[in-house]
Amino acid sequence: MNSTDVHPTGTAAQPVTAAPPGPGPVPLAAVRLPRGYSLRLHPRAATVCLLVLAALVGVSVWALTLGDFPMPASTVVDVLTGGGTRGEHYIVMELRMPRLLTALLVGASLGLAGALFQTVARNPLGSPDVIGFTVGSATGALAVILLTGGSAAAVAGGAVAGGLATSVLVYLLSRRGGTQGYRLVLVGIGVSSLLSSLNAYLIARASFGDAQSAAVWLTGSLNARGWEHVVPMAAALAVLLPAALLLGRPLRMLEMGDDAACSLGVRAEPVRIGLVLVGVALTAAATAASGPIPFVALVAPQAVRRLTRATGPNLLGSALLGAVLLAASDIAAQRLLAPTQLPVGVFTGVVGGGYLIWLIAGRWRGRAGL
Secondary structure: OOOOEEEEOOOOOOOOEOOOOOOOOOOOEEEEEOOOEEEEEOHHHHHHHHHHHHHHHHHHHHHHHOOOOOOOHHHHHHHHOOOOOHHHHHHHHHHHHHHHHHHHHHHHHHHHHHHHHHHHHOOOOOOOOOOOHHHHHHHHHHHHHHHHOOOHHHHHHHHHHHHHHHHHHHHHHOOOOOOOHHHHHHHHHHHHHHHHHHHHHHHHHOOHHHHHHHHHHHOOOOOOOOHHHHHHHHHHHHHHHHHHHHOHHHHHHHOOOHHHHHHOOOOHHHHHHHHHHHHHHHHHHHHHHHOOOOOHHHHHHHHHHHHHOOOOOOHHHHHHHHHHHHHHHHHHHHHOOOOOOOOHHHHHHHHHHHHHHHHHHHHHHHHHOO
16 A cells, blocks of 8 residues: 555654644554554545455455346355356456456556556656557557557557657657656647547548457447456556555655655666556556557546545555546446446446546646645
């Protein structure tokens, strides 16, 4: 959880409490740990994360009950604990569980990537789908799908290569005079527009069947997801989540600005490059598994920050809320217009677009003094 910080101390830490609750920073509590370590805990952030985790469990069980063969939650729990009939086991574990796990893993990856990029850019619009990294990953994957007809592994590699190339381009173009948040966002929006045009060109050149498949993939969908999508996504998150958490402390220092971070012993540029690489890898892995799903990376970190009122990037909370948001969005996409099923990217695009309008309008009113 990014709301905690473990650091070596010379003496045993004593329980302390910071400023009283109010509109400012939330209280901190220091807890003694073995071997001379102390743990700084934000009680409100910890409570929020536990509540989000409980919501994740509830949404997951609910998702497993829905489908052409509805099941009560008790039957789902029975299957998950080793009971149930062979037919119930097949429906839950082979048909519904892979889709659910893909949604949770992709949502967690996008929420975590959004928290990284928004903190690096020091801008709430600095999410991978706004600054072009998601579109770049989609371009790489589309090139493999339409030009080579590669396997799923080749598509994943193309998504990673496309996201990495886009991040390098955006970073270099926004580097002049030192990387600034607003410049990173503006350059990213421009690159995203160019890559969207390139994607449209690739689809226009393709055959009708390939173009139709590519257009469906570009909407972002969790339909027909199996264990072959779950395993690579889980492996990627198992590597990238610890890497992101390890970079959490220097990331909090970067929020104060490069000069302040350097004075505290943080090498700003190498840390920033490492964070961008981790964020791009998370975005590319999620895009390869489900196609480009918009706005989860934008909404989850901002919602967690408002709920916890904690300083710092809120990495673990963003990952948990991203998982809940995408799983719940997939349920809504399946059930709102049943029997017609919408791609989940369509639903998140509608909700996220409304949130983006509200966010920009709120910032404009604040600057205008309204």
